[in-house]
Amino acid sequence: MNRIEALGAVIRDTRLRLNISQEKLAETAKLHRNALGRIERCNVVVTVGTLWLIADALGVPASVLMQEAELLAKKES
Template identity: 45%
Template sequence: MKLCPSNPVREAVAANLRKMRAERNLSQEALADLAGVHRNYLGGIERCERNVGLDNLSKLASALGVTVAELVG
């Protein structure tokens, strides 16, 4: 099921974020703390409800130990 079929980039970020977070056994709250963002914001990104900005995308990638390009997929 596609969460945001009209925006494939947001869909890719959401899917990659969920996958990478799960691979690292991190809860949304733990990753949000590591990245310095609010957990509700992170959840919104994963559900494709929020459009993540570049600064926050960079924070999330850094917290996961990946590049922004890897996170965007």
């Protein structure tokens, strides 16, 4: 698993752990639900600005999401 795939997985896992629907997270982050779905499935590369929007909507620092993605990518490689 590469870092981009890991970041999508971390965003999805965090959202699910917090029991937030994809639709609710997208609405809170001011994104279209389809855009969030593509990010979680790694069909697009998330920009830093979008990552901050998602992190804020999840209530976690973007740095935490990145760190978890780094760890997951290393673990899965």
